[in-house]
Each structure stands twice: as C-alpha cells, then as structure tokens.
Amino acid sequence: MSASTLIIVLLAAPLVSVLWSLLVRRAMQWVNLLAALVCFPVSILLLIGATAPRIYFEQMLYVDRIGAWVLMCVAVVYLLASFFAVDYMRHGEDARRLPNFYALFALFAWTMFAAPMANMIGVYWIGIEMTTLVSTFLVGYERRAESMEAAWKYIIIVSGGISIALLGTVLLYWGGTFVLGPTYTLDWSTLDAIAPKMPAVLLQLGFLLALVGYGVKAGLAPMHTWLPDAHSEGPAPVSAMLSGALLNCAMLGIVRFLAATDIAGHGVWPHRILIALGVASLVVGALFIMRQRGLKRMLAYSSVEHMGVIALGFGFGGLLGVFGALYHMLNHSINKTLMFIGAGSAVHRYGTHDMQQMRNLPVAMPGLAWLWLAGAVAITGAPPFGLFRSELSVLMAGWMHGGTRWVAVLFLLLLIVIFIGFLNHFRQMYVPSEAPAPEGPLPGVMTWIPMLLAVAALLLLGLWWPPLFTLWFGQIAHQLGAVS
C-alpha cells in the first residue's frame, strides 16, 4: 500500500467508529476495537515507510520518522485502551450514554492521529486544541462533581496555556517574513529552512513561548497543574489515552521547535531550559508520588515524571539522549496504559480511589494483580523491562556531556526516590491481610488481553533492542540536528 493510502486508512478508521457509534448505537465497542485493530498495523507500516519526510494531500499533512513514531505510540495506546474499554465501560451506570462515550473516544483518537501529521504549524496548533476540546468531555463523562471540576480546570488551564504557543507561532511567522516576504506558508520544513536566517530574537522568543505553551499540554512542571485532576477523574481507558498518547503529541511540537533552534545554531541554552523543566517535573513527580493517597493521581504524577525523563533525553541531546527519549516514549505509552488498566479494574473492584482502602490485592484480583505488579516494577525503571533501558540511555546521555553531569546525578537520585515511593504504595496494597474481599465486579477477559500484551511487550523491549530502531532513531537524531 502506498503511504497516502495508509494515511487515509489511519484517519478514516476512527471516523467510521465515530459515525457508527452515533448512528447505529449498537455494538459500538466492537466497532471501536476493530478500528483500533486496523490502526495499529497501519501505523507500523507508515513508520516503516517513512524513510524521508514527505508532504501529502495538498500540503496539508506531513509525515516524517519522528511523527510516524508518535503516531505508532498513539495507535498502541488506542488499541490497548479499546480492549479494556469493552470491559470497563460495561460497569458504567448509564448504558444509554455509552454510544456517546465511544463516539468521543474514537474522535479523541482521531484528533491524536491528525495533530502529529499536520504540516502547517498553525494547523498543528489547531489539532492540539482539538484534542483538548474532545477530551474535556471524556474527562467529565462520569458527571460527578469531581470529574466536572477536573474537566473545567483542564479546559481553562490548557486553552489558556496553549494560546501562549499561538503567540509564539505568530512571532515565528513574523520572523519568517524577514526572509521570505509577507506571505508564505509556515510548515515544519519551512521553519527548519528559515530558522538560521530569521532574526535571532524572534526565533528565541518564539521557541520559548512555544515551549511554555505546548509544555502545558505535555504536562511539564510547573505547568502540569491540570494533569493530576484530568488524568485521575476520567474513566480509566480515557486516562490511559491522555497519559500514554496525548502527552507525546504535544512533546512532538516541542521537539520540532527545539530542532529549529539547533539548526539555527542557537547553542545549548534552549536545551538547558528543557533540562530545567525536565528536572522540575521529576522533582514534582517524586514529591507527590511519595505522599499520594489517590491511586490514579499517583499514576498521573508518574506521567509528569516520565514526561520529565523524555524532556531530559531531548534536552541532553546527542545520539544517546534522542535514542533514550524516543524509546522512552514508546515504553511509557505501553506501561502507563497497563498501569491505568490495572488501576481502573482495582477501582471498580474496591469501589474507591483511595489506596489505603485497597488491601490484599492478590486475593481481590487473582492473577491479574501479578501482571499489574510487573507493570509497577517496570514503570519505576527496574530491569528487565523496557523503561530500564531507555532511562539508562538518558542517564548516560547526561553523564557523557561534561556540563550536565550533576543533572544526571540528580536524575538518578530522583529515580531512586520515585522507585521507593511508588513501590512502597504497592507493597502496602499487596501484603496479605485480614481485610474482607471487595464486592466489586471482577475484571474479565478483555482486561486480561491488553495487560498480557503490555507486559509481554515491555519485557520484550527490555530484553531485545530491535535493530530497526537503531536505524530509525539515527535518522531522527540526524533530522533533529542532534548529530551532525
């Protein structure tokens, strides 16, 4: 299949699911799952085929290796979350609203496929804004007071924040008019081409504003304040999509703006700022994970932490840094989805979000509890799982550059703190106790499938580095200007 056919399929499949849910209003969970099953292999084919950056459909869409990589991460999460949604959403109170849920769910996936493919920077901005608008309704889907509060904070903070990125885009466009004249199209490849020639002050200001704006969406501290609320109050499949897929989409924008400053030769300071945000995210993540009571809130803070790790990877730069960050994107997507699936099941089983009331988990969720524990060990960066490799790679990238050595030491210390804090919560949930077994529904086979798949994938990625990745990441690092 040609690349344009693949793109059409990738964008059409979720839309079919949206229409089906709205019009037929029956069996929509299976149609949604089918759409996700189609999207996953298609995204992989697209990634394999993306040998060089190319523009499709009248300048509208742009697919390069790193964009396709993010698309694949989205597709993985969409697939796993769609399996789980079948099981999880069955236990909802109001079955009549279920078609709306699946319509929004598939539309959310669609926006996350569309945004990373946008060619023009303005359209990318619109795409990211669209993801917010759609997911707000998913966050508030359960209509409890808490979820409405989370949805409201989410849309206000993120819309306000992302308008900063729009200001940055306008300034960058203005900078380009000094090179290309008053009217031109500002797309990603044009940005790279004109960056060295545009006035330095506008490029720097544009980068900073874009970093802050998209940083809000990517959940980098101190702009992360919406994230714990939104990620903890939505239905669990939605939390997985927000955490595993959406954050990467915004990170992609930051990385591309960073590449433009690299190509323009602005030196290390943009990287330093990204590193500072990364460290701040790790600190915030570590502190709030330590003393958290809400299960999904803890996972949300863990997302802040992992976005910090990815920011550090791109901030350190070089081959190792870019390799680590990209690998971490995929690992985190899979792992966080696994964690939210387990958390959603546990919340249903115990009927509470409070970790202190969840005791004796191996008895409450036989078998499944051990898969979830494997995921918890993996997400703290312990071997033999994929995240160990990617975090090690980022750590080494920091250590190799003389100037950032102390950051690498700090990074390691914070990882240890998070390891202890995170697993301590799990220890308390797993020790045998006299507590009576909870009454909630037991997770079914559609919970088992994605959890098994995720643990297997994490183990595989930890034990075996796919040789193709070396080639792809090398190309991306080259394209981003991380290596000459």
Place this chain on the structure above:
Amino acid sequence: MVALHLSPLLASIFSLIAIGALLLSFVMLGSRWLKDYMLAFAVQSWLIAILSALMGWAGGYTELYFVAVLTALFRGLVLPMMLLWVLKRLHVNRELHEIVQPSTALVIGAVLVIFGVVVAYRIGHALDIETRVVLLALTVMLSIKLIGFLMLAIRREAVSSILGILMLENGIFLGSQILVPGMPLMIELVLLFDLLVAVTCFAVLVRYLMASVGATGSQALQKLVG
C-alpha cells in the same frame, strides 16, 4: 512589511484602534458586571474587524475583508449573544468573590502594560524597527495577553474565565493583523471556527457545572488538591 510603509493617516488610525482595544481590556478589568465584560469584548472584536478590513485595503489582501466580516459576525455578535444566553440561564450578573479589588486590578494591569512596552521596545531595538505602529502593535498584543491572564487569575465566575481566554486570543488576533497580515487565510478561518467550537464547549460545560457542582464560581472547585 506593510506596517512599515503606511501613510501617516492610516498609521494614526491603526494606532487609535490598537489603543482603543487596549483600553477596552481595562474596562473589563475595572468592572464587576459580567454584562460589561461582554459588551467590552464585543466592541473589542468590532475594532479588530475594522482593523483587518483596513489592513486588507492598505496592503491589498482581499481575503482580510472576509476575515473582517467573520470576526465581526462571530466574535462581535454570535459569541457575545451566546454568552448572554448562558448568563441568563445561570442568573448571574456580577462577580461576587473578587480576589483583587477592581481598582487594584487596574493598577496591576497598568504595570503589565509597562512590561509589555519594555519587551516590545527590546524586540524593536533588536530588529532595528522604530516604526510606531509596529511597536504599538507588539505592546498591545503582549499587554492584552497579560491582562487576559490577570483576568483568569483574579476572577472566579466561569463566564469571566471564558472571557479571559477569549481576550487572550483577541490580543493575538489584533497583533497578528498588523504584524503578519499575510498569514495564510485558511489558518485564520479555522481559528475562528475553533473559537466557536471552544465556546460551545464552554457553554455546555458551564451548564453541567451548574448541574453537578451547583455553582459556577471556581471557589466551589476545591476538591481536587495534592
């Protein structure tokens, strides 16, 4: 850049419009009545529409006329009417719990404008541009943006938050008409559309908020912390 070679008359008109828009954001800062915000926002949008029509005429960008009509229609008419409708449904007229008195807010706003001026002149200096209109456009763009954030920070009614967000984007619209009138038409159109969708979402949310939390002020939203 068109703004660098404007006739003195046009340059003065542009400056006047930009300053008028800035003053209107102070009207929003200084008032407690939600209806005043709405009117100020509508007039601000009309000013921006006039600005884009004039810019289209001065620079020969015919598509800017189209943008002007849409701006006036959507931002100047449809959005304020929608928000008025929401206000009527919610029975809220004024801001009840200010964190900062309107008078203090005005002073803070003035400080923010001074900050905007300093940044604009720094940019102008780096770019070697001394044209008044350009510097003014930059100043107004940054100031309205900052005042919008101030509104978001100190106002608690849900409708005030929506207007704060809209004002953030008004600032960018105004600045971009003067600085980059050639920015592709399509993007501006989609931005307008996006705005409409956004406000629809907001309106729906406010209603849910009312139904499930029982209030539309953000001081009621304090369950999720830590």
